[in-house]
Amino acid sequence: MNRTKGAMLILFITLFIVVSGFVINTKTTSSVSRKITLASQRIDENDISGAELYTDSAINEWNSMIDKMMIFSSHGKIDQTDESLNIAAEYLENNETDMFKAECRRTLILLKHMEEVEYPTINNIL
Secondary structure, eight states: OHHHHHHHHHHHHHHHHHHHHHHHHHHHHHHHHHHHHHHHHHHHTTOHHHHHHHHHHHHHHHHHHHHHHHHHSOHHHHHHHHHHHHHHHHHHHTTOHHHHHHHHHHHHHHHHHHHHHHSOOHHHHO
């Protein structure tokens, strides 16, 4: 009987960890993606200050969640996304809007890939 209770406890702890990681990662990546998309749209409207605001907001949110995300995800993916966000901010700071938009697209691809890999599908499990 104790073995059954122990196995159930381990199962629930594992399930809690997996679900927590899934929720944290998908919530963060979708929110940061939305902010980067809005920043890119602001550049199309020649609103550099608005783009800076959205970019800074995305970077701040990413930095506040990065420690938690590293518990659940590959560090390489997180590092690439972090680097891409910071490069985009540097391009915007230097008024290189075309390069900023290109880096925003790269960031969105990295975030989408990170979010898709986190979904528990048969392809990801096997």
